[in-house]
Amino acid sequence: MVGYKFMGKAHSHAYRDLPFYFDCDVEPVLQAVAGRDEEGVKEAAEKMGFATYETDWRRLIERDDIDLIDIVTPNNTHAEIAIAAAEAGKHILCEKPLALTLEDAQRMYNAVKKNNVVHMICHNYRFAPAIQFAKKLIQEGRLGKIYHMRATYLQDWIMDPQFPSVWRLKKEVTGSGALGDIAAHSIDMARFLVGEFEEVTGMMETFIKERPVADSSGGLSAKSASTVMEEVDVDDASAFLVRFENGAMGVFEATRFAGGNRNGNRFEINGSKGSIRWDMEQMNNLEVYFADDEDGLQGFRNITCTEEHHPFAGAYWPAGHIIGYEHTFINLMTELMKGVSEGTSPSPNFEDGIRNQEILAAIEKSVETRGWVNVKQMRLVENV
Numbered sequence: 001m002v003g004y005k006f007m008g009k010a011h012s013h014a015y016r017d018l019p020f021y022f023d024c025d026v027e028p029v030l031q032a033v034a035g036r037d038e039e040g041v042k043e044a045a046e047k048m049g050f051a052t053y054e055t056d057w058r059r060l061i062e063r064d065d066i067d068l069i070d071i072v073t074p075n076n077t078h079a080e081i082a083i084a085a086a087e088a089g090k091h092i093l094c095e096k097p098l099a100l101t102l103e104d105a106q107r108m109y110n111a112v113k114k115n116n117v118v119h120m121i122c123h124n125y126r127f128a129p130a131i132q133f134a135k136k137l138i139q140e141g142r143l144g145k146i147y148h149m150r151a152t153y154l155q156d157w158i159m160d161p162q163f164p165s166v167w168r169l170k171k172e173v174t175g176s177g178a179l180g181d182i183a184a185h186s187i188d189m190a191r192f193l194v195g196e197f198e199e200v201t202g203m204m205e206t207f208i209k210e211r212p213v214a215d216s217s218g219g220l221s222a223k224s225a226s227t228v229m230e231e232v233d234v235d236d237a238s239a240f241l242v243r244f245e246n247g248a249m250g251v252f253e254a255t256r257f258a259g260g261n262r263n264g265n266r267f268e269i270n271g272s273k274g275s276i277r278w279d280m281e282q283m284n285n286l287e288v289y290f291a292d293d294e295d296g297l298q299g300f301r302n303i304t305c306t307e308e309h310h311p312f313a314g315a316y317w318p319a320g321h322i323i324g325y326e327h328t329f330i331n332l333m334t335e336l337m338k339g340v341s342e343g344t345s346p347s348p349n350f351e352d353g354i355r356n357q358e359i360l361a362a363i364e365k366s367v368e369t370r371g372w373v374n375v376k377q378m379r380l381v382e383n384v
């Protein structure tokens with residue numbers, strides 16, 4: 001694993017817990033973690049259960065006792081690490097968004113294909129049992145023809161203008177702001193549940209244009225005692241409209257300025273025969289409405305997706321004994337282990353990463369041109 005803070009903790013916890021719940025043909029072994037600060041990475045290795053550590057990620061890639069490289073570093077490092085890992089024949093799990101640019105995402109995809117390694121991107125939210133169950137309902141036609149998806153991803157962790165200038169607020173490290181960081185998850189959800197995007201038009205805003213330089217940061221927290229200010233050159237908030245290839249309409253909003261919303265990843269989908277609603281902060285529940293329910297009983301019902309027929313849920317606890325955020329990672333990594341043993345790259349993989357990146361790029365282009373952008377026109381290589 002390269003990196004060991006927010007996602008480092010989530011991923012290493014999931015690898016450790018996975019064999020406890022799932023029987024896979026291959027089992028993850030926490031062999032080594034890499035970080036640049038020796039004291040920090042040593043402490044992380046001990047706490048997270050890694051056998052060894054390295055202070056340069058290139059050493060991980062050279063080691064022949066390592067089969068899989070897990071990339072949990074800021075976005076500007078993903079391409080270099082993933083390409084080197086693929087060239088050394090290592091399988092890869094990479095955090096989202098795949099890269100800073102569509103060109104880098106394409107180079108990463110080319111490298112994993114050329115070297116025939118297993119690859120996945122960590123869009124973990126689609127692995128909540130309620131989402132997997134929603135997918136099943138949609139595939140079975142229970143919602144009929146899909147007309148609408150409206151998705152919001154609302155956070156509020158940078159609303160204080162004195163919150164420091166962390167890597168997530170610097171274009172050269174992160175690519176884009178709320179768009180690539182959180183709308184990317186809503187886009188993955190939409191592609192998983194509704195289908196491919198045809199065209200988009202968006203708007204982006206940066207409300208706080210400069211912030212104090214950070215002294216330290218990790219995940220969504222940071223400290224600063226500095227009076228030196230730095231420019232914020234990414235979006236604090238983004239919104240966009242979507243026309244899906246299947247004719248459905250999408251309305252999306254992602255912001256870090258929605259006070260009171262800590263991780264409000266939510267959506268509603270409406271079809272000709274029914275509707276569903278989901279809220280990450282109540283992630284075990286799926287609200288479902290079926291138009292053919294009898295008169296007088298019509299309305300949304302709330303299903304707690306913890307039963308045997310809800311995908312992945314049966315591996316955990318008896319019905320009604322809920323699971324949480326960390327289990328979405330365990331479920332994703334179960335697919336990854338299956339992929340490693342079978343030599344396949346389960347979805348979401350780097351191809352999904354490219355599709356997602358095309359949409360992010362199309363939204364940014366639409367903001368620049370103040371118009372609609374056809375997503376396929378962003379595509380760099382036609383047969384991917």
Ligand SMILES: NC(=O)c1ccc[n+]([C@@H]2O[C@H](COP(=O)([O-])OP(=O)(O)OC[C@H]3O[C@@H](n4cnc5c(N)ncnc54)[C@H](O)[C@@H]3O)[C@@H](O)[C@H]2O)c1
Nearest residue numbers: 003004005006007008072073074075095096097122218219
């Ligand atoms: N799937 C999700 O829900 C989710 C949630 C949060 C973050 N992410 C993604 O995970 C990635 C990491 O985000 P985070 O919140 O864990 O960040 P973080 O700031 O908490 O941790 C980043 C880690 O990378 C290390 N690092 C930075 N540059 C490095 C380099 N050149 N070489 C080695 N290590 C380096 C840092 O020291 C730190 O350990 C990002 O791509 C982010 O978009 C995904």
